[in-house]
Amino acid sequence: xxxxxxxxxxxxxxxxxxxxxxxxxxxxxxxxxxxxxxxxxxxxxxxxxxxxxxxxxxxxxxxxxxxxxxxxxxxxxxxxxxxxxxxxxxxxxxxxxxxxxxxxxxxxxxxxxxxxxxxxxxxxxxxxxxxxxxxxxxxxxxxxxxxxxxxxxxxxxxxxxxxxxxxxxxxxxxxxxxxxxxxxxxxxxxxxxxxxxxxxxxxxxxxxxxxxxxxxxxxxxxxxxxxxxxxxxxxxxxxxxxxxxxxxxxxxxxxxxxxxxxxxxxxxxxxxxxxxxxxxxxxxxxxxxxxxxxxxxxxxxxxxxxxxxxxxxxxxxxxxxxxxxxxxxxxxxxxxxxxxxxxxxxxxxxxxxxxxxxxxxxxxxxxxxxxxxxxxxxxxxxxxxxxxxxxxxxxxxxxxxxxxxxxxxxxxxxxxxxxxxxxxxxxxxxxxxxxxxxxxxxxxxxxxxxxxxxxxxxxxxxxxxxxxxxxxxxxxxxxxxxxxxxxxxxxxxxxxxxxxxxxxxxxxxxxxxxxxxxxxxxxxxxxxxxxxxxxxxxxxxxxxxxxxxxxxxxxxxxxxxxxxxxxxxxxxxxxxxxxxxxxxxxxxxxxxxxxxxxxxxxxxxxxxxxxxxxxxxxxxxxxxxxxxxxxxxxxxxxxxxxxxxxxxxxxxxxxxxxxxxxxxxxxxxxxxxxxxxxxxxxxxxxxxxxxxxxxxx
Numbered sequence: 088x089x090x091x092x093x094x095x096x097x098x099x100x101x102x103x104x105x106x107x108x109x110x111x112x113x114x115x116x117x118x119x120x121x122x123x124x125x126x127x128x129x130x131x132x133x134x135x136x137x138x139x140x141x142x143x144x145x146x147x148x149x150x151x152x153x154x155x156x157x158x159x160x161x162x163x164x165x166x167x168x169x170x171x172x173x174x175x176x177x178x179x180x181x182x183x184x185x186x187x188x189x190x191x192x193x194x195x196x197x198x199x200x201x202x203x204x205x206x207x208x209x210x211x212x213x214x215x216x217x218x219x220x221x222x223x224x225x226x227x228x229x230x231x232x233x234x235x236x237x238x239x240x241x242x243x244x245x246x247x248x249x250x251x252x253x254x255x256x257x258x259x260x261x262x263x264x265x266x267x268x269x270x271x272x273x274x275x276x277x278x279x280x281x282x283x284x285x286x287x288x289x290x291x292x293x294x295x296x297x298x299x300x301x302x303x304x305x306x307x308x309x310x311x312x313x314x315x316x317x318x319x320x321x322x323x324x325x326x327x328x329x330x331x332x333x334x335x336x337x338x339x340x341x342x343x344x345x346x347x348x349x350x351x352x353x354x355x356x357x358x359x360x361x362x363x364x365x366x367x368x369x370x371x372x373x374x375x376x377x378x379x380x381x382x383x384x385x386x387x388x389x390x391x392x393x394x395x396x397x398x399x400x401x402x403x404x405x406x407x408x409x410x411x412x413x414x415x416x417x418x419x420x421x422x423x424x425x426x427x428x429x430x431x432x433x434x435x436x437x438x439x440x441x442x443x444x445x446x447x448x449x450x451x452x453x454x455x456x457x458x459x460x461x462x463x464x465x466x467x468x469x470x471x472x473x474x475x476x477x478x479x480x481x482x483x484x485x486x487x488x489x490x491x492x493x494x495x496x497x498x499x500x501x502x503x504x505x506x507x508x509x510x511x512x513x514x515x516x517x518x519x520x521x522x523x524x525x526x527x528x529x530x531x532x533x534x535x536x537x538x539x540x541x542x543x544x545x546x547x548x549x550x551x552x553x554x555x556x557x558x559x560x561x562x563x564x565x566x567x568x569x570x571x572x573x574x575x576x577x578x579x580x581x582x583x584x585x586x587x588x589x590x591x592x593x594x595x596x597x598x599x600x601x602x603x604x605x606x607x608x609x610x611x612x613x614x615x616x617x618x619x620x621x622x623x624x625x626x627x628x629x630x631x632x633x634x635x636x637x638x639x640x641x642x643x644x645x646x647x648x649x650x651x652x653x654x655x656x657x658x659x660x661x662x663x664x665x666x667x668x669x670x671x672x673x674x675x676x677x678x679x680x681x682x683x684x685x686x687x688x689x690x691x692x693x694x695x696x697x698x699x700x701x702x703x704x705x706x707x708x709x710x711x712x713x714x715x716x717x718x719x720x721x722x723x724x725x726x727x728x729x730x731x732x733x734x735x736x737x738x739x740x741x742x743x744x745x746x747x748x749x750x751x752x753x754x755x756x757x758x759x760x761x762x763x764x765x766x767x768x769x770x771x772x773x774x775x776x777x778x779x780x781x782x783x784x
Contacts, residue, residue: 103146111139209340211465211496213281214240214302215249217272220288223296227321228289230371231364235325236285236300239332241432243341247465247496249281252374260533269303276305280499283311285335295319300331302338312338325360362392369401378405396425400437407445419445432466435459439472448672449480465496471503474510479749480674481708483514501531508540509751515742517544535561535568536751542575543745546582546755554579570600570608574752577615581756586623593619610640611752614647618756626655643748646679646712653686661687678707685716694724711743715757718764727771734765 118135219232237248251267254275258264261278264271269286276284287300296318302311314334316327369384385402388395403418419441426434435455442452453476459469470493477486490507497503508523524540538561545553555576562572573596580589593616600608617632633648640648645664652661661683668680681704689697697720704713718733737744738761747754 111142115139209245212246212283212339213249213465213467213496214246215254215267215272215276215279215281215284215305216240216251217269217284217286218267220268220286222288222290225321227360227364228324229364230367231360232287232289232324232328234363234367235328236287236332238430238433239329240285240336241463241466242332242430243336243339244463245341245465246336246339247463247467249276249279249467249497252371254279273303273305273308278499279497281305281497287331289324292317296321296324296327298324298327298331300335302335314338321360325363359392359395362388362395362398365391366395366398366401369398369405373401373405378408381405394425394428396422396428397433397437399425400440404440404444415445432459432463435463436466436468439469443472443476446672447676449476449674450672452476453480460492464492467493467496467500467503470496471506474506478510478513481710483510483743486510487514487516487519499530501527501534504530505534505537505540508537509746512540512543512742512745515740517547517742520544520742533564533568535564535571538564538568539571539575539746539751539753543742543753543755546579546745547742551579551583566603567605570596570603570605571751573599574608574611574615577612577619578753578756581615581619581622582759584622584759586619589619590616590623610636610644611750614644617651618647621651621654626651630655630657641748641750642675642679643750643752643754646682646748649679649683650686653683653690656690658687658691674708675710678704678710678713680704681707682710682713682716685720689716689720689723694720698724698726710747711737711740712747712757714740715744718768722764722768722771727768731765731768731772734761734768737761738765 115132115135118132216233216236219228221228221232233251237251240246241248254272255265255267257279258267258271258275263274267275269284272284272286275281282305283302284305285300285302287298289296289298291297297315298318299313299315301313303309304311312335314331316330316334318324318327365384365388369381369388372378372381372384382402382405385398385405388398389402392398399418399422403415403422406415406418422437423441426437429437435458439452439455439459442448442455453473456469456473456476459466460473463469470489474486474489474493477483477489487507487510490503490510493503494500494507504523505527508520508527511517511520511523520540521544524537524544527534527537538557542554542557542561545551545557558572558575558579561575562569573592577589577592577596580586580592593612597609597612597616600606600612613632613636617629620626620629620632629651633651636644636648645667649661649664652658652664665680665683665687668676668683671677681700685697685700685704688694688700698717701713701717701720704710705717714733714737718730718737721727721733722730737758741758741761744758745753745755747757
């Protein structure tokens with residue numbers, strides 16, 4: 088071995104190898120920087136690396152056979168018996184060392200200076216897609232191209248499409264247009280602070296079609312980006328839309344473009360275009376509340392494309408809204424089985440809708456939407472739904488923070504700003520709630536729900552007159568505003584102990600809602616009316632009213648009904664309501680079930696059992712109404728200190744009592760008894776009384 092090493096050294100193989108490695112190293116490092124700068128193909132750098140690796144053993148053989156002397160290149164065998172003077176001598180060693188040092192320093196510098204590759208996410212971009220200018224005369228392209236483009240453009244995580252139906256509804260309300268042509272879309276975009284408008288066209292081109300798409304600044308009309316694509320026939324139009332979306336995304340900064348995600352991975356056929364057309368019609372009808380008609384179009388979409396997953400989910404949602412449970416479940420299961428036919432963003436949206444509306448699994452819905460906004464930070468629906476779910480699970484600070492992120496994307500979206508004001512109320516941020524409600528009304532004076540925020544702010548500040556004024560202004564906005572305002576005014580009457588006035592106002596409102604076929608308004612006022620009769624000392628009349636309610640009711644009707652049942656001794660009926668909640672996954676439902684169990688126990692004199700149930704309810708969801716009844720149960724069980732602490736918590740958090748059931752219906756009346764209960768708890772604490780066994784006042 089030592090002889091081989093001596094021979095390798097004599098033939099200068101080690102020195103040549105070091106020089107080769109150093110030079111190759113420098114060349115590859117420099118090429119890795121220069122080639123991308125000149126947009127050279129990736130294969131060139133790979134070829135250099137392969138050439139360097141392949142050349143290494145060739146270089147070793149040449150170094151063994153040949154040598155470079157002052158007489159030139161000679162064969163080593165010929166130089167063996169003679170004294171050969173190397174061309175470089177010891178200087179060669181220094182050259183090799185120098186080259187290797189330069190290579191090492193260069194490599195370290197480039198790696199430490201560059202650091203790990205960090206993908207910089209562009210700022211969120213909101214876009215409004217205008218109606219395509221369809222010059223083909225083929226109605227198949229009306230509505231379907233915009234839907235397909237929306238899917239394609241939202242393949243970029245930082246882009247979100249402003250809902251076209253919302254934009255069209257706003258345009259009609261503002262009387263600026265009945266269609267979303269480019270001019271109308273630009274006007275809407277300026278009003279809603281949408282960053283850009285996408286305006287496209289499709290024209291005949293022989294037997295095929297030519298498509299163009301432009302991204303324009305809505306204020307100046309300046310062209311931001313444009314693209315064009317051709318389609319040999321109708322079957323290739325979706326492929327052309329895919330190309331347009333990809334070009335615009337790249338122009339807007341989508342460096343991580345994955346063309347496979349630009350459109351759903353469904354077979355692109357003429358039938359698919361028909362399916363998208365029917366699906367778009369179904370969506371329009373569903374949003375207008377015409378779910379029976381919508382199902383017919385969903386069915387046609389599926390007939391054209393049996394693998395269109397989003398048509399199944401739309402059908403399932405419409406069937407759910409119509410109360411057709413078995414049909415809804417069947418369609419949702421079919422949709423879930425086809426999730427791989429959707430884009431990644433669509434999958435998250437579909438699953439979020441399923442968890443929120445169908446399975447009522449709020450924890451899973453939150454997890455899903457967190458993943459959605461993590462991967463697609465600009466997704467408006469994801470951010471909005473996540474904020475709503477945080478509210479439904481009593482995570483009010485998180486709802487407010489999430490809503491702030493949403494307003495960075497859509498700063499002028501009236502609904503989002505109104506929701507932000509509502510979240511601020513729940514979070515106890517009165518100043519933000521008032522400011523945001525006033526901004527909402529400045530944008531749209533007819534947005535009646537924001538007057539409720541102003542009324543609740545006034546009540547929190549103990550300005551009842553200002554609250555009544557806010558509801559009076561709400562009533563002036565139209566039929567829906569008038570209906571909710573009557574509930575708000577009756578709520579104030581009950582808060583002030585004016586049961587007779589509340590009853591008269593509610594009975595009048597019920598008659599008006601019935602005439603207008605406003606079922607929700609009737610149900611809301613019926614519950615408030617029953618509570619008004621309880622306040623007037625007529626529990627039997629309250630029971631009769633509750634019994635008349637329709638079977639299908641929300642939390643704002645079910646929980647107050649259970650309160651009345653339990654207080655009147657109808658524990659079986661209260662238990663039936665609790666059972667409805669016990670079968671649900673959402674945390675608030677589990678909390679309501681435990682709350683109703685506690686009410687039954689309380690009114691049967693089982694105060695400690697009531698405390699246990701209420702503490703269990705808080706474990707599910709820390710709701711204000713649970714704390715309210717926990718204070719009463721503690722006091723009845725003989726624990727006035729604990730009762731006082733819970734009452735003070737209710738006073739501290741009383742802004743949450745303005746809308747206890749998250750349904751935009753005022754319930755401030757629940758706070759009226761807080762001073763009385765606090766006085767009782769304080770007196771019991773001072774006197775050292777043990778009120779266990781006493782009848783609840």
